[in-house]
Amino acid sequence: MFKPYILTVSSEKGGVGKTTLATNLAIYLKALAEDLPVTVLSFDNHFTVDRMFRIGNTLPKGDVSDLFTGRGPEALVETGEYGVQFIPSSRKLTEIRDSLKEVDALGRLLASSPLEGVVIIDTRPDLDILTRNALFAADRVIIPVKDAPSLENCRNIYDFFQEQGLSRKDLRILPCLIDARIRFDGPFRDSYRLLKGYAINRGYRCLEGYIAKSPKVESLNTNPEGKIYPVITHGRGTEVHIQFAHLARQVYLGAKEKPDRRLDDIRRSLSVKQEEREDAFSKRREHLAPVCLICGKNLVTSDAVAPAGYYAETSDGRIAGFLEEECFSGAIFSQFYRTRREIDPTDAVRDLFRESSHRSYFVLRRAPNTRNFYQQQISFYRFDENGLEVSHKVVDLKTFQPRFLNRDPSGLYQLIERTLLDVEGKLDDAFLLVRRTSTDFPEEILYSEEYGNFRKIAEKISAQLP
Ligand SMILES: Nc1ncnc2c1ncn2[C@@H]1O[C@H](COP(=O)(O)OP(=O)(O)O)[C@@H](O)[C@H]1O
Ligand SMILES: [Mg+2]
Structure with a gap:
């Protein structure tokens, strides 16, 4: 059994490649390890995940909003294309955003479900309560950055981790949408090296490599069929294909080698809290x-x-x-x-x-x-x-x-x-x-x-x- 490993893709900037990364990484992970269950879900309000993975026109059994109304992820997961599982996206998340207060709700839900393997969570470009839930539950957070402003934006995620007492070692920057044609003079020859330099300078850890900007990849969500095609099937000739394959390997090894899972921490602190509650109850009862x-x-x-x-x-x-x-x-x-x-x-x-x-x-x-x-x-x-x-x-x-x-x-x-x-x-x-x-x-x-x-x-x- 592969204990659940939660990977959250987050950045406060839109258009940095989060959704492309989350969905394609799922497929590359499957290609790398056929037996590894991989599940994708998105808290954004577009339906990229569904357009990419749904097989046929079956009606969904529920969607990500149902997670917060008491249905376990195992009841919502569908098996999709490329062997990737997904939880359907939702139009009803606004209500959840308004009512959800705790930051550990998603973690608790996942901790009490029988879900296995890698769970990839795509988030909206802000630190709303659902993003914070996805960050709180994560074993690994990938923060795609495409330019200096999006790198500046990372600070809030780092601050959130600090605030919650979480290890900032689990955060990784990944330069994305890098245009290889742009060259600079001096030590940082291109925008990848420049961004990496900035990140390291601020004490941020980076994943190895980057994802290049490719017109072919950009075209994969515009076609007469209204589908979104993955890089692995429709962009094999691009350097992005090699980059995703390399990235999937890093993620897979990282997941395999991580001894303790975030959901285990959440479970442990839940049982400590439960004990404290029981103690306090007994004291009140005795009094x-x-x-x-x-x-x-x-x-x-x-x-x-x-x-x-x-x-x-x-x-x-x-x-x-x-x-x-x-x-x-x-x-x-x-x-x-x-x-x-x-x-x-x-x-x-x-x-x-x-x-x-x-x-x-x-x-x-x-x-x-x-x-x-x-x-x-x-x-x-x-x-x-x-x-x-x-x-x-x-x-x-x-x-x-x-x-x-x-x-x-x-x-x-x-x-x-x-x-x-x-x-x-x-x-x-x-x-x-x-x-x-x-x-x-x-x-x-x-x-x-x-x-x-x-x-x-x-x-x-x-x-x-x-
Ligand atoms: N490697 C890439 N090369 C070119 N275009 C890309 C690449 N990755 C993503 N895109 C395009 O950039 C836009 C934003 O990507 P998306 O994954 O939706 O970002 P986000 O989820 O951060 O908003 C989309 O139109 C997408 O097709
Ligand atoms: Mg997105």
């Missing part, structure tokens, strides 16, 4: 109060959390635990909505509260009026999903005292006391943030993504409170 923070009923055991209704945590993280649905909504209703009558399960207002609670965050805190706990007023806020204030009510703390409560005489009072008084019994600015949990699986709120969101909202709310 939980085992009982309903209001009524004291047992809710949390080592293997499960009973259906609870709400999760509550103080802004300083001191107290964390679940609240029974009835305990919280009952106390809030009797205290802040003054419905003193017995709870009627068909009560429309409470139904409304329950329903809207799924899209809300609740906050209990001291109203900022006095420093004396026992004359305190308590604020109850409702915030929406984005942490924006929806409503705010204030009541005197003394109404929470046991004789005023119609159910669970002291639970909410004690919880407020524990929230507002610090360990030394001094009034604190901490608040209690309460969030509805999923009924079947309340622990979900402690998972990194959900919990991260909960803490983010806590911070946002904290910044807004007077």
